Amino acid sequence: MECKLCGSTKFRVSRLRVPDLTQLIFFRCPIRCRTCYKREFVNFFTALRIRRENKLRHQEERRRRVQEASSTARHV
Numbered sequence: 001m002e003c004k005l006c007g008s009t010k011f012r013v014s015r016l017r018v019p020d021l022t023q024l025i026f027f028r029c030p031i032r033c034r035t036c037y038k039r040e041f042v043n044f045f046t047a048l049r050i051r052r053e054n055k056l057r058h059q060e061e062r063r064r065r066v067q068e069a070s071s072t073a074r075h076v
Contacts, residue, residue, distance in 0.1 A: 001046070008035035013051050 002009055014030035020041075023030070029047035032039050042050075 001042075003033040003036060003038055004040065005038045006033060006036040008033050010034040011050050012054055013047050014039055 001011070003011070011031045011033055014032040016024075016030065020030055023041050027044040028041040029044055030039055031042055031047055031050060
């Protein structure tokens, strides 16, 4: 999946707004490009996949920071 404006493949699930309720009836959720911030709608399952991928990426980054901090503390 690519952003229609800039071509980026990095997205996040966007906050819901009152006008989005009509889209939710059709199981469409808002997402936002992390590069150009364009907001668009995708089906519910695609939004869930994006949320899960972001959560896994954050967990991996957190693990990496903890490992780096512990290895730096040992060398000091």
